[in-house]
Amino acid sequence: MSLPGKSYGQTDTGFVVPAEEAPHQRTFMQWPVSRKVYRDPVFLEMVQQTIADIANAISDFEPVIMLAAAERHAEARRKLSAKVQLWDIPTEDLWCRDSGPIFAINGKKELAVSHVQFNGWGQKQVHTNDARVAGRVAERLSLPLLATGLKGEAGGVEQNGYGLLMAHESSWLNDNRNPGLSRDEIEERLLAAYGARHMIWSEGVYGEDITDYHIDSLARFTGPRRVLINLPDDPDMSDRFHVAALETYDRLAANGLQVEVIPEPHSVRTNGPEFVASYANYYVCNGAVVMAQFGDPETDSIASETLARHYPGREIVSLNVDVLGELGGGIHCATQQMPFV
Structure with missing residues (x-):
C-alpha cells in the first residue's frame, strides 16, 4: 500500500477532517450528570471535577465549550474557569470524543459535521441525550450534518x-454497531467520513471493555507517517489486550510507518481491573499537549519528553486524571476539536 505523505485534497464529498494538531477554533466537552451511569454521588463529583480540570487547562490555550443542560450550568460553573463557556445542550456522560461532533472542512473553507451515530458503544449505556449531541451542536452552529450510515x-x-486512518475491527466490524456491513463497506464509509484514502486495520479485542478496544487508547498519529503507541515493557501473552496491541504495532510497522513506543507506567496510584493507564490518550490543542500522568516518575517523564519531541513548540501539561482511567478512558476521550477556518 502506498501511504500518503501529503494531503490528497478533496474527496468525493469535498470534506476532510483535519489532523488534531491543526489549528482549532475551540474544544468541545460534555458535563457528566447521569445517575444511571454514576450511582455514587461522591464518585460523580470526582468525575465532574476531573472534567473541569481538563477544561480549565485547555482554556488557557483556546476557547472551550462545555455542553450541559441549562439546569446543570450552576453546578458546572462552580468548578469551571470563567473562560469556559456553557451551552444548553443536555448530556448524560462526558465522552465527547465519541458522542460529540466530528468537524470536517472543504476546499471552500466551509465546515460540516461528519455524523457517525453514537449508540452507547453498542447499546451498553444510556445515551438518550448523548446520541443527539452531534446533531444539536451542528444545529446551533448552522452546519450541515453529513450522514455516514455508520454507528x-x-x-x-x-x-x-x-x-490515512487506523482502527481496530472490534470497534466497527461488530453487530453491536454495524450489523450486516462488511469490513470493506465500513472502510468505504469511514474513508468518506474523514476524507481519507487509505486505512490500516488490526483485529482489536471484542467484548472485554465498553468500547471494544478503541484505537485512541493505544496508538496515535503524530504526523503523516509517524505513530506513537503505548506498550508494556514486558507483555503478558495471556492478556488479550497485550496480544492485540502487539499485533497493531506489527501492522503499523509493516505498512511503512515510523512507530515509536511509549512504555506503560510500571506503577500507578489506582489499581483496578478496568483501569486504563494510557499515555497515548492525550489531547493536542493550540499551543499545548494535555496528557495524563500516573505517578510513575520514570514513565511520566518519558511520556512528557516524547510528546515534546513529537509536538515541538507546544507546552506539555500533565494532569492527574486517574478517575477517567478507572472508567476506561482518558483526556482524548473527553474532548473534541473544532478546526479553525
Whole structure:
C-alpha cells in the first residue's frame, strides 16, 4: 500500500477532517450528570471535577465549550474557569470524543459535521441525550450534518489528516454497531467520513471493555507517517489486550510507518481491573499537549519528553486524571476539536 505523505485534497464529498494538531477554533466537552451511569454521588463529583480540570487547562490555550443542560450550568460553573463557556445542550456522560461532533472542512473553507451515530458503544449505556449531541451542536452552529450510515465513535478511529486512518475491527466490524456491513463497506464509509484514502486495520479485542478496544487508547498519529503507541515493557501473552496491541504495532510497522513506543507506567496510584493507564490518550490543542500522568516518575517523564519531541513548540501539561482511567478512558476521550477556518 502506498501511504500518503501529503494531503490528497478533496474527496468525493469535498470534506476532510483535519489532523488534531491543526489549528482549532475551540474544544468541545460534555458535563457528566447521569445517575444511571454514576450511582455514587461522591464518585460523580470526582468525575465532574476531573472534567473541569481538563477544561480549565485547555482554556488557557483556546476557547472551550462545555455542553450541559441549562439546569446543570450552576453546578458546572462552580468548578469551571470563567473562560469556559456553557451551552444548553443536555448530556448524560462526558465522552465527547465519541458522542460529540466530528468537524470536517472543504476546499471552500466551509465546515460540516461528519455524523457517525453514537449508540452507547453498542447499546451498553444510556445515551438518550448523548446520541443527539452531534446533531444539536451542528444545529446551533448552522452546519450541515453529513450522514455516514455508520454507528460508532470517533475514539474508535484515528486519522492523520493526510489521507490515512487506523482502527481496530472490534470497534466497527461488530453487530453491536454495524450489523450486516462488511469490513470493506465500513472502510468505504469511514474513508468518506474523514476524507481519507487509505486505512490500516488490526483485529482489536471484542467484548472485554465498553468500547471494544478503541484505537485512541493505544496508538496515535503524530504526523503523516509517524505513530506513537503505548506498550508494556514486558507483555503478558495471556492478556488479550497485550496480544492485540502487539499485533497493531506489527501492522503499523509493516505498512511503512515510523512507530515509536511509549512504555506503560510500571506503577500507578489506582489499581483496578478496568483501569486504563494510557499515555497515548492525550489531547493536542493550540499551543499545548494535555496528557495524563500516573505517578510513575520514570514513565511520566518519558511520556512528557516524547510528546515534546513529537509536538515541538507546544507546552506539555500533565494532569492527574486517574478517575477517567478507572472508567476506561482518558483526556482524548473527553474532548473534541473544532478546526479553525
